[in-house]
Amino acid sequence: MLHTFKFSHRGELRYYLFESENGSLLEIERPVFLYLKNGNGELTQEEKAELDSLDGAVVKEIADELNELKERGIIGVEEERIDIKKSGFIKSLCLNVCHDCNLRCAYCFAAQGTYETENGKQNAESATCNKGGTAREKGNSESLSCGKNEREKSEPADEKTKYKNADEKYMSLPTAKAAVDFLVKASGPRRNLEIDFFGGEPLMNFGVVKAVVDYARQKCKENGKNIAFTMTTNALLLNKKTAGYLDENMDNVVISIDGRREVHDALRKTAGGAGSFDRVLKNALEFRDIRGEKKYYVRGTYTGRNPDFGEDVLFLNDCGFDRISVEPVVLPEDDPLALRLSDAEKIKSEYERFASEYLERRKTAKRFDFFHFMIDLDKGPCVYKRLNGCGAGDEYAAVTPSGDIYPCHQFIGKPEFLMGNVIEGGGVDSAVQEKFQRSTVYTKDKCGECFAKYFCSGGCAANSVTYERDINKTNALYCAVMRKRLELSLAIRAAEKKRGG
């Protein structure tokens, strides 16, 4: 599928042609752009008049060049449908080591880290306060582990009964080990495995994190597999000890920070209601210094409150971070912080504005990577991966502190998506897994006619369920954001290639 788009940078408008079937990218002159748009019936009256005013020889030249490119197989490539064989081997686990958090972020999809549902027994805030969240914030990693161990000692001896408790907020080491055993077994022939420590705030269960890293390394070594670790943390509990450990043991560390102080503090408050910006920024910067060239990201969430989120990205860069990601919030439309379809044009304009500044900064000492503008047109993933997407429910799953298995962290607490339990064994519910296996770019309702399909891979299944209540439906706002980000990624890649990058 051919897609034309334009990108304005420092007053200069450039036009591009993208062949989605093979990922070829071409820069075209405006007459070619008009010629192609006309073919799709997408011209305004003014543009049509401009096209009609072109010399016949020019139009023939354009047609000849396009035909030559078709003959060379660069554009006009027919879609080649392949048989999708989903893997059925789970190779990545999101390990929710803690369903408790020392922040009360207003937009948290996990109910302030507790994953309490509307029908949950406890109010999220009171539950975490009762567990001593505030005291834990002040503690160091060792005190966290001690607290956990003491709690474990008071639990019943019958492990199977103990860890079936759905109210379990801190993953125990036996559960974590069972999750590793499950991963190694479920991964079948896959050699490269991953564990992402998530929560809640995973550093609130640091002792278990350390122990399970050692255990997973040992198990993978015994089974001839490689393992990579990631942690997503709010940075409040980062100190010399925890930061040093993460630097040494995590392949990637994702630190949550939303950007400017007023943006961050408005929504990412502590249990006591104070802003967390100062502590988070200080700890994140110290970690960046320790981290050096190794992989990390600072990651923010933007909401309806900060449609100028590009300023937050640039602010984070000004602070000294060089790997940055910000994501649109995922909230029901009636939430005051939600982004709505009516915000789409505003969001797209902000990405455009910010992309231009991004391109400039990448020529300077402030060069940074923005996760969603990074694109690999040479060594990108193969077509199987592009059709399957993130692999949630198929090769990727999340495990709760009580050992329950869900397709990903965002499905936790939705009973219809419960896949099994790592303590109970018995593998995963094949009906749920098959549902996800059957969901691909080919089955999503709007993907067939979209140029971005091999890059977003049908989008996020959890978003589809949140907004459309169906993993095979797509959400118009998030499709619009994804398409704009892809256009800008391609334009940035094109500009940097022409610069010799």
Add this chain to the structure above:
Amino acid sequence: MKRIEVLFDNGKKNDGAKYGCMECQTSCQSACKTSCTIGNQNCLQKEEKVYVQKKEEK
């Protein structure tokens, strides 16, 4: 070509794009944690970082 400049010609890379070893990183793990952009993931096999699997394992 006067009016069109080919910046990335992937027309001849179709075959190479079909490894299908499924050893690649699961994207949600890497950075974003909310919505996935598969296109910014790398193929480890193209970088020769993973074992080449037998065809029957695909």
